[in-house]
Amino acid sequence: MSQPPSSSIADGAVPPTLLDLRGLRVFVAGHRGLVGAAIMRRLASEDCELVTDATGTDLRRQEATERLIAGLKPDVVVVAAARVGGIYANSTWPASFIYDNLAIAMNVIQAARLSGVRKLLNLGSSCVYPREAPQPIPEEALLTGPLEPTNEWYAIAKIAAIRLCDAYRLQHGCDFVSVMPTNLFGPGDNYDPESSHVPAALIRRFHEAKRRGDPTVTVWGTGQPRREFMYVDDLADAAVFVLKHWSAPGIVNVGVGHDITIAAFARLVADTVGYAGDLVFDPSRPDGMPRKLLDGRRLEALGWRPRTDLADGLARAYADFLAGGARGPGRPLD
Ligand SMILES: NC(=O)C1=CN([C@@H]2O[C@H](COP(=O)(O)OP(=O)(O)OC[C@H]3O[C@@H](n4cnc5c(N)ncnc54)[C@H](OP(=O)(O)O)[C@@H]3O)[C@@H](O)[C@H]2O)C=CC1
Ligand SMILES: C[C@H]1O[C@H](OP(=O)(O)OP(=O)(O)OC[C@H]2O[C@@H](n3cnc4c(=O)[nH]c(N)nc43)[C@H](O)[C@@H]2O)[C@@H](O)[C@@H](O)C1=O
Numbered sequence: 001m002s003q004p005p006s007s008s009i010a011d012g013a014v015p016p017t018l019l020d021l022r023g024l025r026v027f028v029a030g031h032r033g034l035v036g037a038a039i040m041r042r043l044a045s046e047d048c049e050l051v052t053d054a055t056g057t058d059l060r061r062q063e064a065t066e067r068l069i070a071g072l073k074p075d076v077v078v079v080a081a082a083r084v085g086g087i088y089a090n091s092t093w094p095a096s097f098i099y100d101n102l103a104i105a106m107n108v109i110q111a112a113r114l115s116g117v118r119k120l121l122n123l124g125s126s127c128v129y130p131r132e133a134p135q136p137i138p139e140e141a142l143l144t145g146p147l148e149p150t151n152e153w154y155a156i157a158k159i160a161a162i163r164l165c166d167a168y169r170l171q172h173g174c175d176f177v178s179v180m181p182t183n184l185f186g187p188g189d190n191y192d193p194e195s196s197h198v199p200a201a202l203i204r205r206f207h208e209a210k211r212r213g214d215p216t217v218t219v220w221g222t223g224q225p226r227r228e229f230m231y232v233d234d235l236a237d238a239a240v241f242v243l244k245h246w247s248a249p250g251i252v253n254v255g256v257g258h259d260i261t262i263a264a265f266a267r268l269v270a271d272t273v274g275y276a277g278d279l280v281f282d283p284s285r286p287d288g289m290p291r292k293l294l295d296g297r298r299l300e301a302l303g304w305r306p307r308t309d310l311a312d313g314l315a316r317a318y319a320d321f322l323a324g325g326a327r328g329p330g331r332p333l334d
Contacts, residue, residue, distance in 0.1 A: 030081030101157030186232030220285035223263030231313030255294030
């Protein structure tokens, strides 16, 4: 398992601390997920008390969620619990993606207010932006156009969560903030072929093809879409940075500042895994959003930078996969 970055702030560029985490009780909802586990690793180097839900409460249930959070009495909540999946899962199970994510956001945010939580960090996603948003995508592009159809249902739930945080700030004075990370990958990812995102899907597919000696591997879509990929421990570092140094309505993008075609990304994953065969593209599979590069200047202006290079991050993710770190598809659909 890779170590989280200790700090990514250049000397002399540290902005004022708005929240001192020392001695605070921090509840990470979804602490076993890709993002939640990375945030737990990062918070381990802060002098705070980590509290988790050992019982696996279904956060879609309002009363159970309110009971849980009232009992845990956290000062800070990170909402990393969500129904998450790649392009196939999002387009195949729209009801689960909109319902689960609306319910989790609504319940956790309300329970946090009721129990007097001092700060809440809501995890959104770059998929909240319109399909035809300008590139790189500034935060101001939110709600300016139609969404990408392959993840519209999920995006609507994620946008509702952003607006919940803003509404609670307006009406109740709650310090609830939202970050929009780009596509993530890293230790403990979901490697299920149906519900995974492209990094985990391709790591597994190339690994299995190498083991079997397959001459070709199929990559979904045309290979032409562009994506921006961030190693999840960098996102975790940004999340803790935002908790400490950001307090405002609206959203903050978290990206790496450059993107890559899926074709080039697939070749990089093949090289990481040591697969030397050919790639075959399957255009019968959806490409999804043509491009999704975030404008990260808002966070950059505060002094935060990512630190993990894509090839290095992929090597760490593959090492974790080989060491048995892969997670399954998560909670069943109902
Ligand atoms: N992965 C990515 O590329 C990106 C992720 N994000 C955002 O980060 C957040 C976390 O995503 P990620 O870590 O990848 O997702 P994962 O699927 O890896 O983890 C999701 C977590 O949510 C928990 N969970 C799901 N449903 C429920 C429920 N009904 N009640 C309680 N807990 C639940 C899971 O619990 P359990 O472990 O018990 O199953 C799991 O711990 C999401 O908001 C997502 O939008 C944003 C951009 C990119
Ligand atoms: C983070 C973001 O992620 C999701 O959006 P997405 O960026 O389209 O996610 P993806 O990782 O599944 O695909 C990226 C690209 O890669 C191509 N691709 C090739 N081969 C495989 C493949 O084998 N699996 C997958 N999943 N994609 C593949 C695929 O066709 C597409 O062009 C949202 O639904 C939503 O969950 C969200 O928030």
